[in-house]
Amino acid sequence: HTSHRFLGTVYVPEVNWTLMVACLLITAGFRETQQIGNAYGVAVVLVMVVTTFLLAMVMILIWHSNLYLAFSFLAVFGSLELLYFSSVLFKVMSGGWVPLAIGSVLMAVMYFWHYGSCERHKFELQNKVSLGWILQLGPSLGMVRLPGIGLFYTELAHGVPSIFSHFLTHFPAVHSILTFVCVKYLPVSTVAKEERFLLRRIGPKQFRMYRCVVRYGYKDLHKKDDHFDELLIRALAAFIRYESLMESVDEQSEETVTSNGSLESCGAAPPLQAQVDGHTITGSEICLTASSVSSIQRQTPRSLREEEDECAFLIKCKEDGIVHIMGSTVMRARQGSGFFKRHAINSGYSFLRKLCRDTSVIYHVPHESLLHVGMVYNI
Template identity: 50%
Template sequence: MILCIAVTAGFKNQSQIGNAYGTAVVIVMLVTTFLMVPVMLLVWKSHWILVVIFLVLSLTVELPYFTACINKVDQGGWVPLVIAITFFVIMHVWHFCTVKRYEFEMHSKVSMAWILGLGPSLGLVRVPGIGFVYTELASGVPHIFSHFVTNLPAIHSVVVFVCVKYLPVYTVPAEERFIMKRIGPKNYHMFRCVARYGYKDIHKKDDNFEKMLLDRLLIFVRLESMMDGYSDSEDLTVMEHKAKRSTRSLQLIEKAGGNNTMSSTGDLSYSSSQDSIVLAKSPLTGNSLTRYSSQTPGDELEFLNRSKDAGVVHFLGNTVVQARRDSGILKKVAVNYVYAFLRKMCRENSVIFNVPHESLLNVGQIYYI
């Protein structure tokens, strides 16, 4: 509103306002026309002749208007162009820094095989409770986790790596929203959860994200115990087929970096991913194998309930992105000031998912890009 008032007050007459408005409308019409072409070809599956006819008819009307507006750029038509370029620069800075931050996390992630090679205790003190570690990675151990345990060698008895992904689909049904999988043997008590949302899914204030995660974790353990009870070879073949499908789907999530086009499937909750496959190769002691084989599903459910009663903690990475010292002036301004300001203006995941403040633990890090 302030920008509209400033633009209106800045013009000296109605003619310049009309030129600015006309330029903005014509640009919107041209962009809409060109975006309709891939929609007709890829979504509607229209014949290419119909696409050409639509494009020719639309441009026949729009190009004369566009030519007329070009002649009036110096008479007020420059305002929407300046505003468009400004927003383009802001979006480019946000996209560039976000991609660089994700690449840094991918490069600095810790191998899951190395973590599990430390044994069920992970070389740490396992305290009662459940720890949700939020990360943008669909595989591997995020750098914030290794950074935390290096400075404070203690972690909860149950660890769940939570990855929130926004898919290019309208909405994801609630029953298909969470992909839960186990990491390593049962006595490690480590899981990974991928929460998927569509671009129209709204996070309501009364939604309890923590409760949904805990309920999904308990359901997964129960379903896993039912799967372990299958002894028929045909049933095992079906389960192996589902595991292969889920593995390919999770690989697509990791390759896309959060912008994958994977379709929603309900059987992904039974998945065993690359992490689980790698874990089978990790060195285990004889005592670990004994505890793993002797643990029953009822004991694990009771253990999860006791850990839930002991308390839940959410680990979020409070990362600060800065430009390297040898970077240029433009990059330093874009990263250290523009991107930092945009990050402060955006809501954090703790606010989006209604994480209780008393259960929140931020792990600070500085990324140099």
């Protein structure tokens, strides 16, 4: 990414090398300037037609222009360019087929990837684990808790992924602290480190399960030396301290005496985001008066002791080791699917996924602390 203002301004060196090789192959294959000119003419006119249709959509959806103005623009310029395009179609058999073939291949690649990604996300949403299923497992999730911290990577910002239940079914033991990590890229150039982690607790305290949404801008790079694990542990500790403070305020401010002697009741409110020790975290919003704000610093002995115990347990689990757990999913079209869906999922999308870098490589996860969980998605 080369721009701090626009998301789509990118530079990919491999694309330049691919274009150079393609130009050399076309020149060596045609060996005549007339056929190269025909291919160039079809490409230019086709780009003009597509640009006109896209600009009409921008006028309607982005600029909110008058519909009459947008359709008038499309009718005038679109008809002229379609007329030009119909004339260059006579040159398709004389070299004009090259840009059409290249465009068709690129369209197929983009469509297969988009279709497969949407089907995968839809499957994960439909099969995510409910909180009720987790609560019925018991205080220790109904299984052995291993020392250390387990980081489950998921693309879901809400809910527990199905890979977690699949993991528990085949391996009935989990780490003492579980954190579901969801990495999201925002349409901004960069995200400050103090705003990178959004944390929330899942279930009661004895479960020691958290959700962490890690936010990156399009110019933020994953590096080996960015100390991701250390930053995440600090954010967890800050969240625990903040949660303990809010619980202390809850106990002390149920009925707060205001300056005029009246009583003010403060009930539960929706979740909020706050910054503690430089980390943006979530918690429960508390309605506070001037006297109750000053009481935040005075934690009850019980909440202070619980905070110290939980932070000490977090440090101990960190010393025991951190394991990064990632899903290694295989997508298959279910039996009875149509011809197009079978080939789009089983062939097109599966082939494109094999060409992509693994998530562990993108996030620079060390191999000695990586655990892959295999699962088949029957779409």
